[in-house]
Amino acid sequence: VSSAAERFDFFYFVQQWPGSFCDTWRGCCFPDTGKPAADFGIHGLWPNYAHCHRHGDDDVFSIIGRLLRGRCWPQYCGGDDDGDEGGKLSPWAIRDLVASLQRNWPTLSCKSGDSFRFWSYEWKKHGTCSNLEPHDYFARALALKAAHNLTEILSAAGIVPSATATYSLDSVSDAIAKGIGFKANIECNRDSDGESQLYQVYQCVDKEGKNLMDCPLHMRSKCSDQSQGGRGGWIRSTGVCV
C-alpha cells in the first residue's frame, strides 16, 4: 500500500450474475469450496475518478478525461510485478472474513478454483489504491453486499432469471434505483448464442467505502438495443446455470 493517500472520487462496487459469467463461450468453473448460490457475487470494489470512466466509453467526458489524465482510475498502487510485496494480500489479515467471502465473493474463473487468488488479484489491482487496510476493504465490500440484496430487489420487481423473458434496460435500472435508493450502472454481456443478458451491476460508493451514492456518470451498458428509438436497450436476465 502506498504511503501517500491515493486521490480518487468514488468506488464502483461491482457484482456479477454467476449465470451470465458462466454461459458465455468461455464457460466457468465452480470454486473448490463448491457450487455458488444463485445470487449475485462480488467482483470488486474499484476506486475511480469521477471525470471519466471505463476505457471504451465514448461519451465526451470520458474521452476528454482520458486525454487529460490517461487512465480513468488508479490501479496497482503497491506495484504490479509478481515479485512485488507491496500488493500482496496476507490470508491472516482477513482470516475472520474468509467464510463470508467464500459465500459472497466466489471465483468462477477456471484458472484456479481458488477464491483467495481472486481476492488477492482484486486487492493488488484495486484495493491497494483504496486508502483502506485489507481487513476494512474486504469487510466494507461484504457490508455493501449485505445492505441490499440485488437478487431480491430484482425479483420483487418481477425481474427473474429466464432464458426467454426480456426486460427493458430502464425497467432493470429503475428497479435497482428504487430498491437501493441510488442510481447504479448496468452492464450486459452475451451468452454463447450471442444473446444480450444482464451481467454486472455497478453501484457507486463514497471514498470511505461506506455510503452508496448516485453514480456520477452514466456508463455504456453494452445491452443490445431492440427498442426503436428508445433510450433503453432490452436485456435478458439470464438462466440460472449455476
Ligand code: 5GP
Ligand atoms: P473490462 O474491460 O472487462 O470491462 O474490465 C477489465 C478490468 O478493468 C476490470 O476487471 C477492472 O479491473 C478494470 N476496470 C474496468 N472498468 C473499470 C472502471 O470503470 N473502473 C475501475 N476502477 N476499473 C475498471
Ligand code: 5GP
Ligand atoms: P478484472 O476484470 O478485475 O481486471 O479481472 C478479474 C480477474 O480475476 C481476471 O483475471 C479473472 O480471470 C480473475 N477472476 C477470477 N475469478 C473471477 C470471477 O469470478 N469473475 C471475474 N470477472 N473474474 C475472475
